[in-house]
Amino acid sequence: MTSTESAAANDTPAHRYSGALAQSIEADWQDRWDAEGTFETPNPAGPLADPAAVAGRPKKFILDMFPYPSGAGLHMGHPLGFTATDIYARYQRMTGHNVLYTMGFDAFGLPAEQYAVQTGQHPAITTDQNIANIRAQLRRLGLSHDPRRSISTTDPEYYRWTQWIFLQVFNSWCDPDTKKARPIDELVAEFDSGVRQPTSGSWSAMSPAERRAELDEWRLAYVSDAPVNWCPGLGTVVANEEVTADGRSDRGNFPVFKRNMRQWMMRITAYADRLIDDLDLLDWTDAIKAMQRNWIGRSEGATVHFGSAAGPLTVFTTRPDTLFGATFMVLAPEHPFVDTLTTPEQAHAVAAYRRAAEAKKDIDRQDDTREKTGVFTGSYATNPMNGAQVPIWIADYVLMGYGTGAIMAVPCGDERDFAFARTFGLPIVAIQQPADRSLDTSTWDDAYVGDAPYVNSSNESLALDGITSIAEAKRLTIDWLVAHGHGEGTTTYKLRDWLFSRQRYWGEPFPIVYDEDGSPHSLPASALPVLLPDTDQFSPRTFDPDDAMSNPESPLDRLGDWVWIEADLGDGPRRYRRDTNVMPQWAGSCWYELRYLDPTNDDSFVDPENERYWMGPQSEGASGGVDLYVGGVEHAVLHLLYARFWHKVLFDLGHVSSCEPFHKLFNQGYILAAAYQDERGMYVDAFGVEESNGTYTFEGRPVTREYGKMGKSLKNAIAPDEVCGQYGADTLRLYLMSMGPLDASRPWESKDVVGV
C-alpha cells in the first residue's frame, strides 16, 4: 500500500482534523524534493557551480537569523519568520530568480554547556541531537531550504574559518587617516620608513619585544588590562551589550562587577563613524537604525583643558559655548586626579565618598532617584575663558567610562548641574538672557536650555555677548580654544571596545599562543582549525555570584597537555602556552551568511566569485549584502552590530565586495499567540485578544495569558509589490495548526514566543 492509499484509508474526520492525511501527503512530497534536489541552488563557481543554471537569472539571497539548537526544539516564534522567508523564496523562484535560501545553527554558547554540566553529557553530543531534531522539525514544516548549504558554527570545518577571520582582525590595524583596516605588515613598513611614528618612542631604537608591544597597541584585536564586566555567577566576563541596565547579566541575571582584567578586546570603536554613516545605505527600519545610532552614541563637542594643581584637567563638553557659565568642576570618584587634588582637610570626606561610590556601584547607583550626592576636594581649577577659580568636586553622577571622567558644570544650562548646584549651594551664573526670565538665577526653578542671546560671555579676544545662535557660538569658542591652546573640537562615543573572550568551554578556541614574556603570537593559517580539546571537565569553575574579587578560570586551563605546545613561529622551535579563553557566542554568527555561499570550500571561507555574485553591490555606491534578512529585534545592538563590524574589516582587507552584510532587514515582531486547551488537546493560534480586564480570549474562550504581539503584516513589510498569497496571521495560523497538538505538559512561557 502506498502512503497515499494508507492516507486515504485513514481519511476520517478525526484524522483530517489532526492533519494525518495532510502530513502523509506532505511526507511524500518532502521525500521527492530531497530525492530530486528541488531546492538545491546553483553557484557560479566552486563545487556547487552550475553556470548554465545561473546564467540569465537574477539572484536573491534570503536569510533567516539562524536558531540556537535548543533541546526544546523550535519555539513558536521561529515559524513566524521562517514561513515568511519561505513564501518569499518560493515566489522569487517562480518568478525566475536564482534563490539562495538555507538554514544553519548557532550552536556554541552557554545553554548547551549548562545542560552538559547538569547531565554529564558532552555538549557536542547534545548539540548534535538537538540539531537533528530541529532539522526534522524544519523538514516537516516543508521549508524550501537548500540542505547542502546548512552549517553549524560548532563544526570544526566552520569554526576553522571563524578562527581564520579572527586572525585577519588580529593581524590588522585601523589606519586613522582612512578609517580602514590594513594589514599589520603595512604598519611595520610605515614605521620602518618613518612615514608613521609609534605612539611613544622611536621605532628604530626599539627592541623586538618593544616593537611587538607597540604593534599590539594598534591591532584591531588586542589584549587589554582594562575594566571589564566580571560575572562570577557565570564564571566569565561578558560584553557591555550583555549587561542589563540594572547591572546584571543578560543571561542568568547574576550581578556583574567592573574589574580590571587582562582580556581580548576588539577595536570596534575605530569603526564607530562608519557604523553610523553606512546605516544610510541600508534598507532597515528607522527604529533599528535609531537603536544602533543611540548605542554608538556619537556626540560632537570639544575637549577643554582647565588648569589645576594636578596638571591640565581635561573635560569633554557638547556645549563649549557655555564655558563662561562653568562655575564648578565635577570628577568621577575614580578619576586619577582625585588623590592629588584632595586637600588634607577634605581627605576624610573624599575617602568616605569614594568608598561609598565603590560599594554601591551597579544596582544601587541606579536606584537612588537622581538625588545628587558629592564631596568637595578642596581644590580649585582655572577656567581658561576668564581665569575664574572654580571649585572641584567629586560625584558619582559623573561616569569614569565616558568622555574624560570629568565635567565642567554649567548649572544655568544643564539640569543635572543645576540640581547639584542647588543641593550644595554652588554659584549659578546666567550666560544667556532668556526672554521670560531675569538674570538673577536665584529666581530660577530649573536650568534654561535653548536659544537666547549670550551675556557675561566675552573676554579680551572672544565676544559671544549678543550672539543668538548656539551653533555659531560653539564654532567661535572652539576656534578660540584651538588658537589659545586650551582645547579642540572632539567627538566621543558611548560605544566601547568589544570584550571578546569568555572563560567557558563550549566556544571557539583562540588561534593564539603566548611566549615566556606573555606576548601573544598568532598561529599560522595552516595550523587551523585549533580544535576544541576533548574533556569531561567542561564545567566552568563556579563562584559565589556576589564574590567580586574571585578570578575567572577557564575550563581549558586545566588541560595541561593541550595548553603547552612546542611550535616554530619563525624564530626556531619554542615552548608556548595556548590562550585558554574561548570566543563569545556572537563570533560564529558574525559571518555565517558568507559560509552559506560556499559551504564546502576548503581553500577559503568563501570563493570571491561566489561572494560577488550573491552579495556584491548591485549598483554604484550601494552596500551590497543579503537581499532580505528576517529576524528578531532583540539583536539590534548585539549580533547586527558585531556582524557589521566584522564584515567591514573583511571588506577593507579585500576579502568581500560588499561593505555591509545585510542590505534589507525586516524585524518580524512578536507573535500574538494564544494557547488553549479543549477535549482534543492543547492548541495554539496566532490570534488572541486582550480584554479590557487584562484577560485573554480566543474565539470567545479564555486562553492562557499573553504572548506578545504581532506587528504589521509581513506582506506589506516584505514585498508590497511582490505578493504571492497572503502572509501574516492567517498564513501563520495554518502553519502553526499544521504542527498539530502541543505538548500540554510543557506550559508556554513568554520566552517561548517572544523573539526569534
Add this chain to the structure above:
RNA sequence: GCCCGAGUGGCGGAAUGGCAGACGCGGGGGACUCAAAAUCCCUUGUUCGCAAGGACGUGUGGGUUCGAGUCCCACCUCGGGCACCA
C-alpha cells in the same frame, strides 16, 4: 525626561496628492447534500430611503490645495528603545 514608530470596517490590512476600505479572514444569503464538512455563487464601512439615490466617514483641532488617509502646524492615545552619556 529624551529618541523612534504607529493610529483607516467586526478582524489582518490596501491605497505615485486624484472614486478610501484592494486582497483576505469573519458575518449574512444561496447552490450542491438525506445532513454536515469541503467547494462554488451573491452580499457585507456607517446611516437615511421601498427604490433610484443621498448624507457621513481614515485618532482630535487647525492649515495648504481645484482635490488630503497621504503634505504642514498643534494636540491626544498606543507601542518600542534609551535613560545621571556632560
